[in-house]
Amino acid sequence: MNATPITDQMAPDFLLAVEGLTVSFDGFKAVDDLSFYVDENEIRVIIGPNGAGKTTVLDLICGRTKATSGSVKFKSTELTKLKEYEIVRKGVGRKFQNPSIYDDLTVFENLEISFPRGRGVLGALAFKRDAEVRERVQHVAETIFLADQLNRKAEFLSHGQKQWLEIGMLLIQDPELLMLDEPVAGMSVAERKKTAELLNTIIKDRSVIVIEHDMKFVEDIAHKVTVLHQGKILSEGSMAKVKADPKVIEVYLGH
Amino acid sequence: MQSESFTLRSKDLIGVLILAALLFVILPAILDPFRLNMVGKYLTYAFVAVGLVLCWGNAGILSLGQGVFFGLGGYCMAMYLKLESSSIEATKIQSTPGIPDFMDWNQITELPFFWVPFKSLGFSLAAVVLVPAILALIIAFALFKRRVGGVYFAIITQAMAAIVTILIVGQQGYTGGINGITDLRTLHGWDIRTDGAKTILYFVNGGLLIGCILLCQFIRRSKLGRILVAMRDKEDRVRFSGYDVASYKIFVFCFAAALAGIGGAMFTLQVGFMSPSFVGIVPSIEMVIYAAVGGRLSLLGAVYGTLLVNWAKTSFSESFPELWLFGLGGLFIAVVLLFPNGLAGLYRSYVEPRIDALFTRKRSPGADAAPGAAPTLAE
Ligand SMILES: Nc1ncnc2c1ncn2[C@@H]1O[C@H](COP(=O)(O)OP(=O)(O)O)[C@@H](O)[C@H]1O
Numbered sequence: 001m002n003a004t005p006i007t008d009q010m011a012p013d014f015l016l017a018v019e020g021l022t023v024s025f026d027g028f029k030a031v032d033d034l035s036f037y038v039d040e041n042e043i044r045v046i047i048g049p050n051g052a053g054k055t056t057v058l059d060l061i062c063g064r065t066k067a068t069s070g071s072v073k074f075k076s077t078e079l080t081k082l083k084e085y086e087i088v089r090k091g092v093g094r095k096f097q098n099p100s101i102y103d104d105l106t107v108f109e110n111l112e113i114s115f116p117r118g119r120g121v122l123g124a125l126a127f128k129r130d131a132e133v134r135e136r137v138q139h140v141a142e143t144i145f146l147a148d149q150l151n152r153k154a155e156f157l158s159h160g161q162k163q164w165l166e167i168g169m170l171l172i173q174d175p176e177l178l179m180l181d182e183p184v185a186g187m188s189v190a191e192r193k194k195t196a197e198l199l200n201t202i203i204k205d206r207s208v209i210v211i212e213h214d215m216k217f218v219e220d221i222a223h224k225v226t227v228l229h230q231g232k233i234l235s236e237g238s239m240a241k242v243k244a245d246p247k248v249i250e251v252y253l254g255h
Numbered sequence: 256m257q258s259e260s261f262t263l264r265s266k267d268l269i270g271v272l273i274l275a276a277l278l279f280v281i282l283p284a285i286l287d288p289f290r291l292n293m294v295g296k297y298l299t300y301a302f303v304a305v306g307l308v309l310c311w312g313n314a315g316i317l318s319l320g321q322g323v324f325f326g327l328g329g330y331c332m333a334m335y336l337k338l339e340s341s342s343i344e345a346t347k348i349q350s351t352p353g354i355p356d357f358m359d360w361n362q363i364t365e366l367p368f369f370w371v372p373f374k375s376l377g378f379s380l381a382a383v384v385l386v387p388a389i390l391a392l393i394i395a396f397a398l399f400k401r402r403v404g405g406v407y408f409a410i411i412t413q414a415m416a417a418i419v420t421i422l423i424v425g426q427q428g429y430t431g432g433i434n435g436i437t438d439l440r441t442l443h444g445w446d447i448r449t450d451g452a453k454t455i456l457y458f459v460n461g462g463l464l465i466g467c468i469l470l471c472q473f474i475r476r477s478k479l480g481r482i483l484v485a486m487r488d489k490e491d492r493v494r495f496s497g498y499d500v501a502s503y504k505i506f507v508f509c510f511a512a513a514l515a516g517i518g519g520a521m522f523t524l525q526v527g528f529m530s531p532s533f534v535g536i537v538p539s540i541e542m543v544i545y546a547a548v549g550g551r552l553s554l555l556g557a558v559y560g561t562l563l564v565n566w567a568k569t570s571f572s573e574s575f576p577e578l579w580l581f582g583l584g585g586l587f588i589a590v591v592l593l594f595p596n597g598l599a600g601l602y603r604s605y606v607e608p609r610i611d612a613l614f615t616r617k618r619s620p621g622a623d624a625a626p627g628a629a630p631t632l633a634e
């Protein structure tokens with residue numbers, strides 16, 4: 001199969017190159033010698049049964065979990081040795097599986113905190129809510145359908161709106177690689193459609209890795225699909241190809 | 256948005272003005288110098304409580320060792336004052352004149368090296384803020400960089416309070432031991448024991464407290480303040496938005512420690528001594544209770560909580576000294592269970608809405624349609 005390009009022709013061509021990535025929790029290998037490559041402006045969807053290690057892969061890329069071995073190269077910078085906030089500042093944004101927003105702050109403030117300026121203690125103290133910040137917040141709020149909710153406390157948003165807000169918090173960072181962990185989980189059909197629309201507008205000029213279960217949604221957005229099973233890649237390629245793969249049908253799609 | 260932050264700011268300011276009126280006009284008018292000095296003493300704890308509002312209320316970092324920082328500030332001040340009252344003439348009956356009396360009693364014949372710089376007033380005043388802040392920095396750096404937080408952090412700060420107390424009590428010759436540093440007389444030649452001096456110190460203390468509150472309000476209104484709240488809610492989200500979370504925790508913990516140090520120094524000046532009984536676990540927990548009773552999210556609430564609990568403590572322990580600790584414990588449990596936002600929470604849910612209603616009724620109907628109706632992003 002063509003799922004594993006040869007190692008020495010990689011780095012500069014890919015935005016993200018994951019190679020031999022392994023993590024074991026007390027001997028249990030949640031991610032096992034994983035290699036995959038994400039191109040610029042690609043939407044990659046990772047699917048796989050529960051416990052396959054999908055979330056853990058994102059954790060490893062963004063530095064939340066330290067890899068036991070292997071490498072993660074982002075624009076030829078090795079990420080596994082960097083701190084979380086350094087990885088973010090390199091241009092990697094990550095959305096968590098459960099909406100992770102600041103309940104006690106307003107939608108505006110949630111977005112403003114994610115605006116990439118004044119990230120040091122003194123910078124935060126001196127931070128001014130200037131025209132640039134207001135415009136960016138307004139612009140992102142419109143993109144995520146929350147322009148009329150800016151002064152609302154985030155805890156009063158609906159579940160779907162919270163998911164959008166967190167996506168918005170990533171957008172305002174303008175990351176080159178955006179990683180979304182089950183962005184439409186728990187959403188209504190209408191919200192899913194809107195989210196697919198949203199993802200299609202925000203992928204311009206960036207790469208996206210999405211973990212998702214909803215096959216309809218995956219088909220709508222994916223350029224390439226990676227199927228994960230027990231910490232390993234089971235299959236990789238276009239949706240049509242993956243769907244036709246007998247191994248995939250056996251463990252995942254055909255139940 | 257603009258108008259909302261404006262009303263917030265003016266509400267903050269009105270609260271401070273009311274507190275200032277209470278501290279500078281009402282209390283001095285109705286209290287005799289002795290009682291006023293007592294309130295002054297209570298208010299020195301308010302520095303700690305105000306710091307706890309930022310550190311615990313806003314950032315979610317509970318410290319059970321603030322007494323240490325209060326004490327260190329107090330000791331730095333006391334060391335200066337003690338050296339000033341230990342001149343060669345004043346101590347000529349000692350076997351080694353010119354050193355503090357308790358050193359002489361402990362057969363120490365030379366001023367220890369770390370006491371020497373405290374001959375300078377400038378150094379001592381700087382030390383009041385810096386010594387607590389540096390200790391806080393060391394602890395915060397060691398723990399927050401390793402992601403120790405929550406209950407573990409609280410327990411470690413409590414252990415620190417125990418250790419520092421034992422150290423102070425044990426090193427009698429260098430610290431004055433269990434009795435502390437006593438018999439303090441003058442500040443740069445100015446006798447601090449007179450009623451007049453105590454009244455002046457009361458006003459200085461009040462002024463400093465108001466200044467610290469304004470500084471805290473500034474921090475809370477800045478993005479830094481919002482990051483502290485965000486960190487308390489969703490630490491990982493802040494981290495993965497590109498912030499070094501540990502550095503924010505270190506900052507707020509050191510800041511609270513510095514405030515506590517100022518309070519300690521003002522305590523020493525107004526009360527005339529400093530001892531380990533203000534350093535240990537019990538006073539540290541009491542200081543948390545002041546903030547809890549006042550409302551751990553309210554800077555002004557913390558001041559009123561401090562005054563109220565101390566007033567209760569004084570009246571209570573005058574009549575039933577042995578019952579006070581039970582009373583205090585009961586108060587804490589009651590606050591936590593029934594009024595988690597303390598006095599400030601009660602004020603916000605019962606008093607403030609009425610005041611707001613009063614004001615909106617007076618305003619023209621056109622004026623109050625604007626806020627909240629639309630997100631007024633444009634200036
Ligand atoms: N920090 C951790 N410690 C121990 N086990 C973990 C940890 N994180 C994940 N796991 C385990 O790794 C496996 C993969 O988990 P996860 O990546 O969350 O799966 P998915 O997102 O594909 O459903 C699961 O069996 C999970 O229990």
Ligand SMILES: [Mg+2]
Nearest residue numbers: 054055056097
């Ligand atoms: Mg998962």
